[in-house]
Amino acid sequence: MNSSRQAKRLWNACSTALVDFPISDVSPIEYSTALPESVDVVIVGGGIVGISAAIYLNRLGQRVVLxxxxxxxGEQSSRNWGWIRQQGRDPDELPIMVEASHLWRELSAQTDETIGLVQGGLTYMAKDSAEFEKFAAWMPHANENGVDSRMLSRAELEKLMPEARCNWSGGIYTASDMRAEPWVAVPTLARLAVSEGVTICEGCAARGIETSAGQITAVMTENGIVKTPQVIVAGGAWSSLFLRNAGVNIPQLSVRASVVAVDGAPMTYQGGGADSKIAFRTRADGGYSLAAGEFHEFFIGPDAFRAFGKYLTQVKHDPFGTRYYPAAPKGYPDAWGTPRRWALDEQSPFERMRVLNPKPNAAKCASLVDHFSTLFPDLGPIKSKAAWAGMIDTMPDLVPVVDQVDDVSGLTIATGMSGHGFGIGPAIGRILAKMVTGQDTGYDLSRFRLSRFSDGSKMVLGPAI
Ligand SMILES: Cc1cc2nc3c(=O)[nH]c(=O)nc-3n(C[C@H](O)[C@H](O)[C@H](O)COP(=O)(O)OP(=O)(O)OC[C@H]3O[C@@H](n4cnc5c(N)ncnc54)[C@H](O)[C@@H]3O)c2cc1C
Incomplete structure (x- = not known):
């Protein structure tokens, strides 16, 4: 099928496909629990970060409502590729990610359900010797953290992926890297949280926080008020909008990333792989998820102008990695018409968009299917079965903010996870639980402090979105 016909077919398939893959606003509500009057901690956001924080806070004896x-x-946490990746991580994220890998195994064993956790390994394939050297330069971080990454020669890569028809120069491979099925894993962890005593309220937007003498006293929701001294904001692409109304500015923006799921015969290699044009992984149903790891789309809005200066280093580093559009669709966090201020007794932008469900870039998805067919011709006809997209929230230096706000006692932020928050999510959740309860987190978190964007620090870019 030619690319434009395939693109059209994919576009039409998107609305129904979402029933099977990412969660959307057509998925049933599982938790319509009444709001408790008061709790120890309110968590804003039911993605992997919020759910993980809820589990570990509850295990520390805290009363939690999420x-x-x-x-x-419904948003990124079911729309991602499902990679649980140590390979190529920012050096400050890596030790946390090593812990996250252990936690994924532990959590998977603690549920009665499968989350599709598989240790399939991860490979980055180098297009040339310069890229090979770039991968090799990261190896000391793997060695320092006891991660089993190793460089692969061209011949070793051919042996690992015998069906591939490509002239890669070699690669880097981490056998202990894993994957899970995100649209199954995160709802399963939510059920684990509830079974252990966490209260979850779906369809319940937090409108803002109330404070007294600089200390949080409550969270106002669309369904009423919850008294609390502690709030964790883990709102993904919405965090900056939420925080801004509370008087806290973070330079967070989001990019659209598209994914296409295809059927195809099984290949020898069962892990994830990526080169500069395509990223793929085997799915639990035997098919493959495909994406263009180095291609993102950005909708310009007021926050982009506000934060532009902070993103200059990133833009200069990769000027062509992102495609720009003049405006986001209506209701997006940084759309031109989205209100920046609202009173806590009026409808907030969060209630107007229950699930941020961007349309995938159909042309890009079709070209990925073509490319995958060319790369692996022996897998037979590659048929696309669904496509979706997600808005990845990111920070100017591509690493998250995990910090407590100095000026608002009781306010903790965990956001800007970039394209790697799914894998690290459980460990971020465990860190948040320790942070909120005043315990030692076990890590130097200074790289992830909020003040780095205002204290004159030099921008140090993490590896990639
Ligand atoms: C296409 C794609 C591929 C990716 N691939 C990978 C990968 O392979 N590996 C990996 O590690 N990461 C990957 N990521 C990134 C990963 O998905 C995210 O970093 C991670 O899911 C972020 O989790 P989160 O909990 O911070 O945010 P989210 O999952 O976005 O959850 C935030 C939640 O907060 C809710 N919310 C926001 N504001 C409010 C409010 N005011 N009141 C109530 N609720 C609110 C939102 O509805 C949302 O459900 C990918 C992302 C995308 C889009």
Whole structure:
């Protein structure tokens, strides 16, 4: 099928496909629990970060309510590739990611359900010797953290992926890297949280926080007020909008990333792989998820102008990695018409968009299917079965903010996870639980402090979106 016909077919398939893959506002509400009057901690956001924080806070004896405006994992946390990746991580994220890998195994064993956790390994394939050297330069971080990454020669790569028809120069491979099925994993962890005593309210937007003498006293929701001294904002692409109304500015923006699921015969290699043009992984149903790892789309809005200066380093580093559009669709966090201020007794932008469900870039998805067919011709006809997209929230230096706000006592932020928050999510959740309860987190988190954007620090870019 030619690319434009395939693109059209994919576009038409998108609305129905979402029933099977990412969660959306057509998915049923699982938790319509009444709001408790008061709790120890309110968590805003039911993605992997919020759910993980809820589990570990509850295990520390805290009374927790998690508020989700739409559906658990309705946004990025069900739309991602499902990579649980240590390979190529920012050096400050890596030790946390090593812990996250252990936690994924532990959590998977603690549920009665499968989350599709598989240790399939991860490979980056180098297009030339310069890229090979770039991969090799990261190896000391793997060695320092006890991660089993190793460089692959061209011949070793051919042996690992015998069906591939490509002239790669070699690669880097981490056998212990894993994957899970995100649209299954995060809802399953939510059920684990509830079974252990966490309260989850879906379809319940947090409108804002109330404070007294600089200390949080309550969270106002669309369904009423919850008294609390502690709030964690884990709102993904909406965090900056929420925080801004509370008087806290973070330079967070989002990019659209598209994914296409295809059927195809099994290949020898069962892990994830990526080169500069395509990223793929085997799915639990035997097919493959495909994406263009180095291609993102950005909708310009007021926040983009506000934060532009902070993103200059990133833009200069990769001027062609992002495609720009003049405006986001209506209701997006940084759309031109989205209100920046609202009173806590009036409808907020969060209630107006229950699930941020961007249309995938159909042409890009079609070209990925073509490319995958060319790369692996022996897998037979590659048929696309669904396509979706997600808005990845990111920070100017491509690493998250995980910090407590100095000026608002009781306010903790965990956001800007970039394209790697799914894998690290459980460990971020465990860190948040320790942070909020005043315990030692076990890590130097200074790289992830909020003040780095205002204290004159030099921008140090993490590896990639
Ligand atoms: C296409 C794609 C591929 C990716 N691939 C990978 C990958 O392979 N590996 C990896 O590690 N990461 C990957 N990521 C990134 C990963 O998905 C995210 O970093 C991670 O899911 C972020 O989790 P989160 O909990 O911070 O945010 P989210 O999952 O976005 O959850 C935030 C939630 O907060 C809710 N919310 C926001 N505001 C409010 C409010 N005011 N009141 C109530 N609820 C609110 C939202 O509705 C949302 O459900 C990918 C992302 C995308 C889009």
């Amino acid at each position: 508020l989700e405006k739409g559906r658990i994992a």
